[in-house]
Amino acid sequence: MKVSDIAEILKCEIYAGNSLLNNQILFGCASDLMSDVLAFSQSGAVLLTGLATVQTIQTADIADIKAVVIVRGKKPDAQVIKIAEEKNIPLLGTGYSMYEACGLLYNKGLKSTMVCDQQPRKNA
Amino acid sequence: MINSQGRMHSSYTQTYKIQGGNIYNAGKASTEIKKILKQLGIDSTIIRRVAIAAYEAEMNVVMYAKSAILTFEVTPTTIKIVVDDEGPGIPNIELAMREGYSTATPEMREMGFGAGMGLPNIKKNADNFKIDSIVGKGTKLLIEIYIN
Numbered sequence: 001m002k003v004s005d006i007a008e009i010l011k012c013e014i015y016a017g018n019s020l021l022n023n024q025i026l027f028g029c030a031s032d033l034m035s036d037v038l039a040f041s042q043s044g045a046v047l048l049t050g051l052a053t054v055q056t057i058q059t060a061d062i063a064d065i066k067a068v069v070i071v072r073g074k075k076p077d078a079q080v081i082k083i084a085e086e087k088n089i090p091l092l093g094t095g096y097s098m099y100e101a102c103g104l105l106y107n108k109g110l111k112s113t114m115v116c117d118q119q120p121r122k123n124a
Numbered sequence: 125m126i127n128s129q130g131r132m133h134s135s136y137t138q139t140y141k142i143q144g145g146n147i148y149n150a151g152k153a154s155t156e157i158k159k160i161l162k163q164l165g166i167d168s169t170i171i172r173r174v175a176i177a178a179y180e181a182e183m184n185v186v187m188y189a190k191s192a193i194l195t196f197e198v199t200p201t202t203i204k205i206v207v208d209d210e211g212p213g214i215p216n217i218e219l220a221m222r223e224g225y226s227t228a229t230p231e232m233r234e235m236g237f238g239a240g241m242g243l244p245n246i247k248k249n250a251d252n253f254k255i256d257s258i259v260g261k262g263t264k265l266l267i268e269i270y271i272n
Contacts, residue, residue, distance in 0.1 A: 032236060033236050033237075033239050033241075034235070034236035034237055035236065035237050035238070035239035035240075035241040035242060035245070036239060036241060037236075038176050038179065038180060038241070038245055039241045039244075039245040039248070043168065043169070043172055049236075051235075051236045053235060053236070054148060055147065055148075055150070055151070055235050055236060055237070056236065058150070058151040058155075058179075059179075059236070061151075061155065061158075062151065062154055062155070062158070062175045062176055062179045063172070063175075063176060064168070064172050
């Protein structure tokens with residue numbers, strides 16, 4: 001799935017990274033806890049979060065997150081947008097809640113990146 | 125330090141001073157480290173592990189310590205990060221290493237950190253991890269990630 005597909009599915013506003021909309025996204029992950037993004041995500045994911053701060057973008061950069069979607073209609077401030085541009089991370093915003101946004105992307109085939117040790121296995 | 129076969133033949137060392145107290149400063153050293161490792165042509169999976177471990181360590185310094193010196197060293201076989209901080213120290217390391225245990229303030233949590241995942245996550249990403257702490261003096265972390 002491309003960043004542009006995510007933008008369309010979630011009816012996103014694009015705040016940063018207009019030239020990066022063809023980037024491929026392999027997985028999805030969702031969290032307001034950046035600690036958990038660092039602990040459980042994999043490279044190549046889109047991050048859905050309600051946390052629109054500089055540290056969200058910093059975390060995304062460190063964890064090789066390929067795009068960030070701010071949920072619940074929150075607007076990132078100018079500093080956050082500037083850092084996303086500098087770090088070449090597409091920054092989008094959607095009016096959907098975290099739950100709905102995840103459901104819509106999952107329904108279109110975007111699988112989870114979160115690898116949790118305690119996760120129940122399918123057919124287990 | 126890279127020869128004609130694209131392999132490193134010497135080591136590279138860099139030190140960074142990390143100032144405690146301001147969460148907005150966290151990530152500068154780890155971003156720099158990530159950039160250097162990319163330039164050295166290190167495998168992206170390894171770079172990600174190093175960057176995450178370094179960032180978590182930086183975050184701990186800005187959240188809890190006064191200041192720290194981060195030493196970053198790359199040899200042909202190992203990436204080594206030592207973070208030596210001046211701070212309150214950790215009274216119970218075993219407890220601090222437990223996932224979910226945290227002494228973070230509400231402000232840190234509002235920034236999406238302080239979930240008690242930092243030290244366990246550093247250990248998870250490292251091939252060799254050591255932590256020493258003296259209460260009232262500071263904490264020293266050794267993080268080693270093997271290249272091959």
